[in-house]
Amino acid sequence: MSTIIKNGTIVTADLTYEADVRVEDGVITEIGKNLKGGTELDASGCYVMPGGIDPHTHLEMPFMGTYSTDDFDSGTRAALAGGTTMVVDFALPNQGESLLDALKRWDNKSTRANCDYSFHMAVTWWGEQVFDDMEAVVRERGINTFKHFMAYKGALMVNDDEMYSSFKRLSELGATAMVHAENGDVVAELTAKLLAEGNTGPEAHAYSRPPQVEGEATNRAIMIADMAGVPLYVVHTSCEESHEAIRRAKQAGKRVWGEPLIQHLTLDESEYFNADWDHAARRVMSPPFRNKKHQDSLWAGLQSGSLSVVATDHCAFTTEQKRYGVGDFSKIPNGTGGLEDRMPMLWTHGVATGRLTPNEFVAVTSTNIAKILNCYPKKGAVLVGADADLVVWDPEKEKTISAGNQQSAIDYNVFEGKHVKGLPRFTLTRGHVAVHDGEMRHQPGHGKFVARAPNATV
Amino acid sequence: MSTIIKNGTIVTADLTYEADVRVEDGVITEIGKNLKGGTELDASGCYVMPGGIDPHTHLEMPFMGTYSTDDFDSGTRAALAGGTTMVVDFALPNQGESLLDALKRWDNKSTRANCDYSFHMAVTWWGEQVFDDMEAVVRERGINTFKHFMAYKGALMVNDDEMYSSFKRLSELGATAMVHAENGDVVAELTAKLLAEGNTGPEAHAYSRPPQVEGEATNRAIMIADMAGVPLYVVHTSCEESHEAIRRAKQAGKRVWGEPLIQHLTLDESEYFNADWDHAARRVMSPPFRNKKHQDSLWAGLQSGSLSVVATDHCAFTTEQKRYGVGDFSKIPNGTGGLEDRMPMLWTHGVATGRLTPNEFVAVTSTNIAKILNCYPKKGAVLVGADADLVVWDPEKEKTISAGNQQSAIDYNVFEGKHVKGLPRFTLTRGHVAVHDGEMRHQPGHGKFVARAPNATV
Amino acid sequence: MSTIIKNGTIVTADLTYEADVRVEDGVITEIGKNLKGGTELDASGCYVMPGGIDPHTHLEMPFMGTYSTDDFDSGTRAALAGGTTMVVDFALPNQGESLLDALKRWDNKSTRANCDYSFHMAVTWWGEQVFDDMEAVVRERGINTFKHFMAYKGALMVNDDEMYSSFKRLSELGATAMVHAENGDVVAELTAKLLAEGNTGPEAHAYSRPPQVEGEATNRAIMIADMAGVPLYVVHTSCEESHEAIRRAKQAGKRVWGEPLIQHLTLDESEYFNADWDHAARRVMSPPFRNKKHQDSLWAGLQSGSLSVVATDHCAFTTEQKRYGVGDFSKIPNGTGGLEDRMPMLWTHGVATGRLTPNEFVAVTSTNIAKILNCYPKKGAVLVGADADLVVWDPEKEKTISAGNQQSAIDYNVFEGKHVKGLPRFTLTRGHVAVHDGEMRHQPGHGKFVARAPNATV
Amino acid sequence: MSTIIKNGTIVTADLTYEADVRVEDGVITEIGKNLKGGTELDASGCYVMPGGIDPHTHLEMPFMGTYSTDDFDSGTRAALAGGTTMVVDFALPNQGESLLDALKRWDNKSTRANCDYSFHMAVTWWGEQVFDDMEAVVRERGINTFKHFMAYKGALMVNDDEMYSSFKRLSELGATAMVHAENGDVVAELTAKLLAEGNTGPEAHAYSRPPQVEGEATNRAIMIADMAGVPLYVVHTSCEESHEAIRRAKQAGKRVWGEPLIQHLTLDESEYFNADWDHAARRVMSPPFRNKKHQDSLWAGLQSGSLSVVATDHCAFTTEQKRYGVGDFSKIPNGTGGLEDRMPMLWTHGVATGRLTPNEFVAVTSTNIAKILNCYPKKGAVLVGADADLVVWDPEKEKTISAGNQQSAIDYNVFEGKHVKGLPRFTLTRGHVAVHDGEMRHQPGHGKFVARAPNATV
Ligand SMILES: [Zn+2]
Ligand SMILES: [Zn+2]
Ligand SMILES: [Zn+2]
Numbered sequence A, B, C, D: 001m002s003t004i005i006k007n008g009t010i011v012t013a014d015l016t017y018e019a020d021v022r023v024e025d026g027v028i029t030e031i032g033k034n035l036k037g038g039t040e041l042d043a044s045g046c047y048v049m050p051g052g053i054d055p056h057t058h059l060e061m062p063f064m065g066t067y068s069t070d071d072f073d074s075g076t077r078a079a080l081a082g083g084t085t086m087v088v089d090f091a092l093p094n095q096g097e098s099l100l101d102a103l104k105r106w107d108n109k110s111t112r113a114n115c116d117y118s119f120h121m122a123v124t125w126w127g128e129q130v131f132d133d134m135e136a137v138v139r140e141r142g143i144n145t146f147k148h149f150m151a152y153k154g155a156l157m158v159n160d161d162e163m164y165s166s167f168k169r170l171s172e173l174g175a176t177a178m179v180h181a182e183n184g185d186v187v188a189e190l191t192a193k194l195l196a197e198g199n200t201g202p203e204a205h206a207y208s209r210p211p212q213v214e215g216e217a218t219n220r221a222i223m224i225a226d227m228a229g230v231p232l233y234v235v236h237t238s239c240e241e242s243h244e245a246i247r248r249a250k251q252a253g254k255r256v257w258g259e260p261l262i263q264h265l266t267l268d269e270s271e272y273f274n275a276d277w278d279h280a281a282r283r284v285m286s287p288p289f290r291n292k293k294h295q296d297s298l299w300a301g302l303q304s305g306s307l308s309v310v311a312t313d314h315c316a317f318t319t320e321q322k323r324y325g326v327g328d329f330s331k332i333p334n335g336t337g338g339l340e341d342r343m344p345m346l347w348t349h350g351v352a353t354g355r356l357t358p359n360e361f362v363a364v365t366s367t368n369i370a371k372i373l374n375c376y377p378k379k380g381a382v383l384v385g386a387d388a389d390l391v392v393w394d395p396e397k398e399k400t401i402s403a404g405n406q407q408s409a410i411d412y413n414v415f416e417g418k419h420v421k422g423l424p425r426f427t428l429t430r431g432h433v434a435v436h437d438g439e440m441r442h443q444p445g446h447g448k449f450v451a452r453a454p455n456a457t458v
């Protein structure tokens, strides 16, 4: 039986037109005027867009013997509630662990996903086994993106020579390199200095990771990627320094992309100066929020195309978990939520303000990353044959964001009190209507893994 | 009766996939595997791409009592031979002439066009009548792009206050501003100085229009467009100075596009030092060819997206016409050919060298400009419902460019002797197969005017 | 009889050392330890620096049948009170007036100057007479700097072709071009639009001259200077856009200098939003004050050397004169004071904050401009043989700026209420102690014209 | 007894004037017209300038059981012959060696110096002893500049955390950080890859150290210096990438300087493609010679002030020594000569071509570095009281550079065959005339160590 999305305006990354959409067996089977014969969803006054893709989440991420609180169930529920229909999570091997074993752990976590998902493979150590595993990860597991941490010294961080070796291997395999770009050595030194001076509160977290430290690492990763001959995706680009390095690289013809987060686009460093420890600690993430100058830079990057994708780095810890870091900011678990709010916040602050066109909104929330990940047009498109991951977007629907009525399992929301206008009327995940006019009809376990072949040509 | 393009690989600005294409009554009616029932065109080993759009031609352009030699017949024949299925020409009013009267003259010229075409309206003088005519041009004649000459002092040039007034008017009408960006005052002064010093040969043409002069005018046009609130398209961006201004503007979130020509991408200033006057004079155009540094900048712009469209400024004068300028370079008619060679030259020097992907090739030869001109996806797309303006591109087909076997009516070719690999097997204009495996089957008069509404949202 | 400045620390643009200074007959005759035999001035705890040079004043400038209120008497008194010992004023010919006649008028105004002075020649119209006069101005009158207004359309403004012709002439004569850089056409259009919309208050003055308009003109002047082969000095550089153009030019090896004003460094656009019409109108000058982002850019330019000189554009109108513009901001006379406050404000906000070293302070207030003007080391130096234009600077002396106790003849001060620390203990003009520990001992008529030869080599 | 330099034109970093100079007991005691009473040196037609300072030499540097061939005797003889009167060498501790012990070794080497000299201290390992020694090096030994190698992995290289710790220590001590900026990890990987592929010749040396690798390290060092609060001097800046990083830092108000070498300014990468192994190997140094684009960038940097000092990195190995690397480019000892040729080559290619004024020549060969090193105006000045380190420069004197008649002890010269115009007539080292109109009158052991206090204020 088919579902028909009626009377909406289809908005893709490069087209705006009026048409109905027929969905059967999880895929789009027809696009045209006056479609008939099926359950109808009324999209009058709405935009029918590719569902959002959030390429940067950490669901049920291990941390000091516990886990980040949103798992693949609550996390993907939050995603769907906000119009996002696919998430990409990072599989993090322990030191010495096989990449494939790490993936098995992530396979197990993701069985209750409510929407489709994929994994990035993290390279958290280097050795012959990792080198060998990488081929299987790409060819057998359908993962073509590998994340490297330039920070978190003594834990996840890899050095320049390891990074170069890994990037060379990716080049051979046709995969794409990703980096968390902060100079881990300098962050460690600044952290030690701040703690030694008695700066133990959450605001010192921001002092320990200034923009220059991120800009430097971005610039370094770009050079190493260029030497190794691999495309580079820079996660959570938060500042002008990092953006400048990306811009300069693109202008030299290099294949480099930057990913600002919705948090960095709309929140700023003043949050850390809140007198309430909890308030500040809940906003602790890396890189930290920046000042207005950096926000302006990120928006201009989205407008001009020098930045490509808006993500969340969703990694939700409860206030209780955050309090592990009372008395020592370096122990505050890093991460904030955002999955449910990314699209309404970006529409409100991006489209409604005239900074972005609706087509550009689709590009930066879905289509660009689908191409980079090499799952376009299965995802990120409104085309016959594409997966019916769709959001019917009502530009007039509004609400005030509040932890009280969110899908996320944590007890607060960093966007608490923000008013948004522009919300999903319906969200479809492979044809299933998971959000129906304010009502959640998600199905745990409905979500499937999305395999992605190497040699993307974007 | 339908035509089926069989066994090709469809390449659009954002997709590459294998499918057949059915064409009926000039439009694409079906895309899918194993289509049957119609005349078949064998696209094995070929890419099926949107036909090229050349947004910058001067066919049968009036000049000193005569005309540029390629008219809408020979010009569009050359276009089709090279895979281009739409041209946009500039309607140039005389001083004091109504815009609508000028358009009538261009309507008359274009009756024998072999492919579809549109017009840009030039604003060559300013006054109340022009202000009033603009509305009719946009709303009744379907023209949303208006060209302004910042050079050719005493002839086509408009001053800053006129340009601002015109841009304001365009802003009200939802149209787009275009500029030929060179500082006409300085060009005039340098020209006079060179002639006074006895520098009368074609090489002095290049000396009279250095890159700084173009960069300055581009920067000025961008500021005026920003003040007036209108998008800006900079034609024939030939140098780093101009490109830098465009880049800087885009990075500030401004809607500005740059158009390098295939000539500037592949030929350089050394052509003007050829001892043969004819050789040098045939290459005289404005802006002149530049050095390698500028070529590198233009290619990097196409790669990074800071430049958007590759065009030709096709304006073909015979050697005899060029000789009007013997003894005075400023009298050499400005212009070169290129319509037949743009796509093979760009493929050979852009795609075959790894600078551009095939998708990016489609973007810069067709899709980007279709969006800017607001005729996408009627043009520039391979979609059901789109015009069947298609080129079946054989990446293995090769030839050496020569005036001896070109469609253009002139007696030379600025690319003479260049070897190209990558040529059309078939070119379809609204479904009609105008190029059939090396044979021209064009139909004079087949081409129709393409009306374009205002308020493009690219 | 000689004067000895005892026990101070000499600070020049490139040296800091302890020594006494002997002054005889208006020049420095000895520098060394323990000098004896003359009237002593106690410089204990003070810096002995070259007196300031303000290269941008408009004293007794004609305006609508009246004159700017500070003349060469009160203006140079204000200068001396603030540690400035030389001013350079602009001689402005009327339309059609000979340059030499204009200079005669300025000679007459300057007879009561209390410190040395020189003139820049303005080129306010173009013709054979101007061309011819320029030689005499350079060779006979000792003036090697010529100002061009790119704004004030219909009054002082010159067009691009006139500017190019003038610059060429300067190149032949070894003189330096100066520009007031704003696009006069666009300013005129924006002004008309604002007035038509009923925006008549002083805040609209700022709206009518946005930073882009200044940046554009700066960029244009640089190109024209480059084509003509003449060094360029850009007066009152107020914004990042203009600074960027200068920076880019310098980086290409061009001889271009930028001059931020002390007002733009320390005051911002919020002044125009003051509800008191008088408050806002008193701050009306061109370019207008900018926002903090632009201030940051100007300070960084002074630090890095991409900007060279701090001036005032001192042009003081009384509140009564400002009120000519009630009901029409375009009639408010443009200009503010600053001569007395430039050095204390720059020391307070530049040196005391750590942005500039004391040596850099000397460079940007005196030595750099002395070199550019080609009167170094007669001026701008502490060297044997140099003019004894000296300021003994007490870094501990402080005051609150107030119109109530200023030398300027107007009834307000744009820095009213600002606290400064760092003030002259003594100011010497060619050996005469004009400021003596808080007491004015100036001598009207003491100031002499400083002739400056062409072909500066800075 | 005094020496008088008669009838010359004094040229300093900021002045040009005619005067005689009296020298007594090694210092300048009088500057004025018509000096009398002493041995006269005829400077007619000559410029009297501060002697050159070469801040980057490696004399008698230990290398694989032997030493670089020019020692403090032959090296400083070469210096004087070319107008350079002070060299600064790098004292290199072995792994685990005390800084003070290393300095003793350098003290011993330098006893036969013919001109004054100083040392930079290299930080080649990190530990408590180094931390402690640094204070004595600064306060007792008069050394305020500390070099860090970001390349030469496994030998001299320090990591980011070591560099940060060292920089912090320098900040406390008021000293200046220096870096050899190349990413050592990447150089090591590229070297291994090239050798593995059979690329063993000298040209592969250049392939192993591309400009990006230098640019990255420069950018990183700047960030670390900024975090640590220390001024940074980047030795041998050879490319646009590195220059861009420096430029960007200066524009942000950071205290960073770049040092191009005369080799990189005048020789290019084509040298490595010479079919003669010896020819190519003799030019092997790090960073390697670059292409013309990079040369243009370096010259523009000197012109605009974004680069500050021209040095040599003089480290002279004989052809026999170079041949250690036959069959493995990574074993070719790195280094070339240049001490004798720096000033004539820079004059010929910089001043005679119009790129630099004579004053700028003095600035970049002597005065700027004297200020950075904090030995100005003892060195780098023509002032009463300054050391009589002077060169009487004859702009008409010419020669062709040849190993046959050089002072350097090696058997070739990388500038062999270059014609220079502009050479010393006399070179004085602390008053002693070491070069007398073509005759060497140097005195081994005459040279003294120049102590330099911390807290330079440039
Ligand atoms: Zn991260
Ligand atoms: Zn993350
Ligand atoms: Zn044109």
Ligand SMILES: [Zn+2]
Binding pocket: B056, B058, B313
């Ligand atoms: Zn044209």
Ligand SMILES: [Zn+2]
Binding pocket: C180, C235, C236, C286, C287
């Ligand atoms: Zn002005």
Ligand SMILES: [Zn+2]
Binding pocket: C056, C058, C313
């Ligand atoms: Zn002024």
Ligand SMILES: [Zn+2]
Binding pocket: D180, D235, D236, D286, D287
């Ligand atoms: Zn080195």
Ligand SMILES: [Zn+2]
Binding pocket: D056, D057, D058, D313
């Ligand atoms: Zn070295």
